[in-house]
Amino acid sequence: MNNRLRPQAKFCPWLLVCFIVFSSNLSASAINASFTGELIEIPCTFSNSADLDFDFKDVVAQEIDGINHAVEQRVDVSCYSTAILPSQLLSLTINGAHLAGAADNIVDSGLPNMGIALTNSTNGNGLPLGQAIKDIGVAGASSMSFILKATLVNNSPNNSSLDVGDFSTDLVLSAKYE
Known part of the structure; x- marks a missing residue:
């Protein structure tokens, strides 16, 4: 009985080697993969990539009426002259926290029921958050500017009194030719 087990023990390593060799040949068929793309420059920058700071200073809460207490900043959009830009309009997108229950161009200030309305002071149009705004540039322009009014x-409800305190919010402006 002891002799019968020995040949089987010698045969097992050979069987294992055969299994590994044959199983490696059973892989899936090969396919080709191709990669394509286009390397482009960043087409536009805002105000030489400097942050914009809208400082309202101290404001009396009872005087906030949506007309007074506005701050304006000139926003320069410069596009690289070496960039190949399509002839469509330049669009701007502003992303930030929207004040719940307010118009789509009202940013949440961080204080309850107080917002910051964003408009293009040049033409008076509201600048809605998260939407492409296409009426700020001209076809083929490599630079332009507008006045952002906050x-x-x-x-x-009923223009009741607002809570007093510090307020702040951050926005991200992005531009592209579409």
Whole structure:
């Protein structure tokens, strides 16, 4: 009985080697993969890539009426002259926290019921958050500017009094040719 087990023990390593060799030949068929793309320059920058700071300073809460207490900043959009830009309009997108229950161009200030309305002071149009704004540039332009107006608004029911305190918010402006 002891002799019968020995040949089987010698045969097992050979069987294992055969299994490994044959199983490696059973892989899936090969396919080709191709990669394509286009390397482009960053087409546009805002105000030489400097942050914009809208400082309202101290404001009396009862005076916030959506008209007074506005701050304006010139926003320069410069596109590289070496960039190949399509002839469509330049579009701007502003992303930030929207004040719930307010118009789509009202940013949440961080204080309850107080927002900051964003408009293009050049043409008076509201600048809605998260949407492409296409009426700010001209076809084929490599640079342009507009005046971004930020106005404090009271969005409380019946213009009731607002909570006092510090407020702040951050926005991200992005531009592209579409």
